[in-house]
Amino acid sequence: MLALAGVAALVGVYLVVWGVNGIRRTIAVWASDPIPIEEARLADGTIEIEGTAEPLSGTLQSPYDEAECLAYSYSKKREKRERNEDGEYETEWRTVDSGGDSVPFLVSDDTGSIPVDPAAATLGLDTEYSSHVGDVKKTESRIDPGDGVHVIGQKVPAVETDVDLGDERAYVGDGEETPTFRITNGGELETVARMFGRSAGSIALGGTLIAAFGYLLLTSVPGIAA
Known part of the structure; x- marks a missing residue:
């Protein structure tokens, strides 16, 4: 013990x-x-931007709500009732399935736009879908096209990634110079x-x-x- x-x-x-x-x-x-995205395009190292998320080269379909989105996470939980040592029933929600996915997208403001690759980011997503049927609960959190987002990360040359960024020469991603790489709704x-x-x-x-x-x-x- x-x-x-x-x-x-x-x-x-x-x-x-x-x-x-x-x-x-x-x-x-x-x-x-x-900082304005126009300035972010000229800056080096860690950058922090806010703007509107827009599709770059494609979108995803979320698993539960079947919504067009740019990033999502989902969770499925099942209710379990078991007896404890005192013979009383206790209820616990256990995760039976979870996951997520994302695609590169643009963040735009009044001064311009810049691509963001969220693959390595910590995502702070708003819950957009929730259902509770019987002993199963499903939730889904997403970034949808048109959502406002806040991004802090590192500007990285496009040659350092295999994802399709079109003609873009740089994007916001993860790197040693940034204290955190995070994308958040809001x-x-x-x-x-x-x-x-x-x-x-x-x-x-x-x-x-x-x-x-x-x-x-x-x-x-x-x-x-x-």
């Missing part, structure tokens, strides 16, 4: 470190401001809120695991409390 708690404590340390680094990335995003505030929420949740869960290990250690090992 103590060994398992020790493993949980190590996981807790990892979650706390990940969360702290996430808070730092969140502060970095909040401290910067999106604006900068939504990005910061999502990043902070994930990081704070990781720190809270990690701290709980570490505290549980400490409590178990104090109560299990004779004389350690003294």
